[in-house]
Amino acid sequence: MTVASNATTIAMRGASRGTGTVLIAALLLAVAIAAPFVLYPVFLMKVLCFALFACAFNLLIGFAGLLSFGHAAFFGGAAYIAAHTVKVWGWAPEFGLLAATAVAGAMGLVFGLIAIRRQGIYFAMITLALSQMIFFLALQLPFTHGEDGIQGVPRGTLFGLFDLNQPLTMYYTVLAIFLGGFALIWRTVHSPFGQVLKAIRENEPRAVSLGYRTDRYKLVAFVLSASLAGLAGGTKAIVFQLASLTDVTWQMSGEVVLMTLLGGMGTLLGPVVGAGLVVTLESYLAATSLPVPVVIGCIFVVCVLVFRRGIVGELLHRLPKRGH
Amino acid sequence: MFSLLGVPPQVLFGQLLLGLINGSFYALLSLGLAVIFGMLNVINFAHGALYMVGAFVAWLLLTYLGLGYWWALVLAPLAVGLLGIALEKSMLSRLYKLDHLYGLLLTFGLALILEGAFRHQYGVSGQPYPIPAALQGGQNLGFMFLPNYRAWVVVASLTICFGTWFAIERTKLGAYLRAATENPTLVQAFGINVPVMVSLTYGFGVALAGLAGVLAAPIYQVSPLMGTNLIIIVFAVVVIGGMGSILGAIVTGLGLGLLEGLTKVFYPEASNIVVFVVMAIVLLIKPAGLFGRER
Numbered sequence: 277m278t279v280a281s282n283a284t285t286i287a288m289r290g291a292s293r294g295t296g297t298v299l300i301a302a303l304l305l306a307v308a309i310a311a312p313f314v315l316y317p318v319f320l321m322k323v324l325c326f327a328l329f330a331c332a333f334n335l336l337i338g339f340a341g342l343l344s345f346g347h348a349a350f351f352g353g354a355a356y357i358a359a360h361t362v363k364v365w366g367w368a369p370e371f372g373l374l375a376a377t378a379v380a381g382a383m384g385l386v387f388g389l390i391a392i393r394r395q396g397i398y399f400a401m402i403t404l405a406l407s408q409m410i411f412f413l414a415l416q417l418p419f420t421h422g423e424d425g426i427q428g429v430p431r432g433t434l435f436g437l438f439d440l441n442q443p444l445t446m447y448y449t450v451l452a453i454f455l456g457g458f459a460l461i462w463r464t465v466h467s468p469f470g471q472v473l474k475a476i477r478e479n480e481p482r483a484v485s486l487g488y489r490t491d492r493y494k495l496v497a498f499v500l501s502a503s504l505a506g507l508a509g510g511t512k513a514i515v516f517q518l519a520s521l522t523d524v525t526w527q528m529s530g531e532v533v534l535m536t537l538l539g540g541m542g543t544l545l546g547p548v549v550g551a552g553l554v555v556t557l558e559s560y561l562a563a564t565s566l567p568v569p570v571v572i573g574c575i576f577v578v579c580v581l582v583f584r585r586g587i588v589g590e591l592l593h594r595l596p597k598r599g600h
Numbered sequence: 601m602f603s604l605l606g607v608p609p610q611v612l613f614g615q616l617l618l619g620l621i622n623g624s625f626y627a628l629l630s631l632g633l634a635v636i637f638g639m640l641n642v643i644n645f646a647h648g649a650l651y652m653v654g655a656f657v658a659w660l661l662l663t664y665l666g667l668g669y670w671w672a673l674v675l676a677p678l679a680v681g682l683l684g685i686a687l688e689k690s691m692l693s694r695l696y697k698l699d700h701l702y703g704l705l706l707t708f709g710l711a712l713i714l715e716g717a718f719r720h721q722y723g724v725s726g727q728p729y730p731i732p733a734a735l736q737g738g739q740n741l742g743f744m745f746l747p748n749y750r751a752w753v754v755v756a757s758l759t760i761c762f763g764t765w766f767a768i769e770r771t772k773l774g775a776y777l778r779a780a781t782e783n784p785t786l787v788q789a790f791g792i793n794v795p796v797m798v799s800l801t802y803g804f805g806v807a808l809a810g811l812a813g814v815l816a817a818p819i820y821q822v823s824p825l826m827g828t829n830l831i832i833i834v835f836a837v838v839v840i841g842g843m844g845s846i847l848g849a850i851v852t853g854l855g856l857g858l859l860e861g862l863t864k865v866f867y868p869e870a871s872n873i874v875v876f877v878v879m880a881i882v883l884l885i886k887p888a889g890l891f892g893r894e895r
Binding site for chain 1: 637643691694695698700701702704705706708709710711712713714715716717719720828832833835836838839869872873875876877879880883884887
């Protein structure tokens with residue numbers, strides 16, 4: 277069994293449920309629009325940033341079968357780029373985000389070209405090692421300001437029209453960015469390109485024998501995933517007005533794996549649910565004396581041992597099967 | 601005072617020795633990883649955490665029971681090995697039929713738990729561990745001062761590495777192990793208890809990590825964070841060497857340690873990342889790794 281293969285077939289069945297899906301989507305959208313009037317916008321924005329990050333990660337693990345253990349490099353690296361361009365170079369936030377996304381994509385291209393030369397477990401180790409290199413660079417390069425990070429990043433005015441210092445304006449901007457990223461992932465997964473990715477995940481030699489240049493497909497998926505992770509990281513830097521070492525550590529790479537695993541690998545909504553849960557749990561734990569890594573580690577172990585479908589995967593699995 | 605390539609020899613050889621010591625730890629850890637991967641097809645992310653546990657067991661033995669270094673050298677690997685066997689029996693053994701990535705994820709979770717628990721209990725600052733009395737002092741070699749303990753670490757880890765190589769490549773037990781790596785079903789059919797062998801292999805692999813932890817305790821401070829940063833470098837070492845050969849793991853580990861030491865002398869800014877750069881270059885030229893086979 278490949279990772280999450282079951283979950284995806286189920287998810288695809290779920291996606292073909294037509295009207296039900298549209299209703300659920302409309303409901304979720306309404307919740308997302310109304311949410312800042314009930315919960316803290318900053319908390320919600322954090323959830324959305326991590327949700328986009330997890331969705332980008334899930335594109336690789338859930339739909340192409342590639343476990344990247346180094347996605348923090350794109351997330352955190354892009355955060356530094358956004359913070360630097362906006363704060364030091366005085367760019368408008370939209371250009372800062374574009375630069376962050378582009379740099380993350382370029383990093384993804386380089387990482388991808390190197391890591392795709394090996395498969396499976398080696399792929400995970402190589403991406404982890406490369407991202408650790410980015411961590412050391414972030415620690416040593418002058419523009420990242422080492423342990424301090426880049427602080428006091430101005431939120432600025434989006435397109436010269438929307439003042440992002442208003443919490444609600446910022447929130448709806450982040451929501452729009454998230455929805456844009458999510459839609460792109462949805463479109464990718466349901467395109468012929470996405471089908472080829474799934475074929476590669478299920479049986480790569482067979483995809484090769486059918487004439488697909490699988491390395492190219494994997495590379496494009498990797499660059500796309502890295503760019504979206506970068507977009508999420510850049511957005512986080514603008515929202516929290518901070519880019520720091522935390523976002524480039526291997527723990528962050530592990531965290532996004534956990535969000536995806538907990539929510540359901542290979543399901544579209546799983547990473548969103550997982551991100552919401554993990555962010556909520558962490559802000560809850562921060563107020564207690566429980567050590568966060570131990571709790572996170574325990575959830576990891578339990579998920580791997582007995583809950584491999586994740587929450588959304590498990591829900592979809594239990595729904596009665598209706599006609600295709 | 602003469603100088604070598606513009607660097608005083610004390611500095612050059614001092615860093616080379618430190619590189620050799622780091623290299624010995626890379627070799628010991630990547631050897632354990634390779635043995636475990638060969639048998640279980642699991643990349644043991646918890647390897648670094650168990651190395652840290654080894655060092656902590658030594659420190660706890662000294663602090664609370666008054667048992668010194670030589671006791672720790674025996675008891676700590678034993679404790680870590682037993683812990684490893686318990687983890688393998690209770691958790692890892694449930695995952696063998698699944699994708700190998702789940703093994704990595706499980707051991708990642710275990711690493712977080714171990715590291716987080718020790719960090720919660722003992723904080724991030726390191727605990728000093730004294731060098732045993734018999735190995736204090738050092739030799740003046742003329743061109744550099746060689747501390748006895750550091751010489752001991754290099755000799756001890758090389759002996760263990762080559763002992764392991766000999767046990768696996770040249771003894772009957774090793775032959776069973778290699779056979780079970782190739783085809784566990786067939787070996788089981790010959791009446792060898794493969795599940796027990798798998799548990800013992802995992803126990804042995806992590807015991808090596810525990811031993812490395814004890815050896816490291818007097819050189820570096822005993823700290824909860826000592827393992828994970830190391831394990832990522834060891835992953836890169838494993839990718840560079842390829843996990844096909846045991847000798848390859850040893851040679852690559854030592855070589856990269858030395859290279860890191862040299863980088864510290866000539867271009868210190870890059871010393872943190874030189875191993876990763878080498879990894880990228882090796883992957884571009886020879887994707888299977890220096891000693892690896894494609895599979």
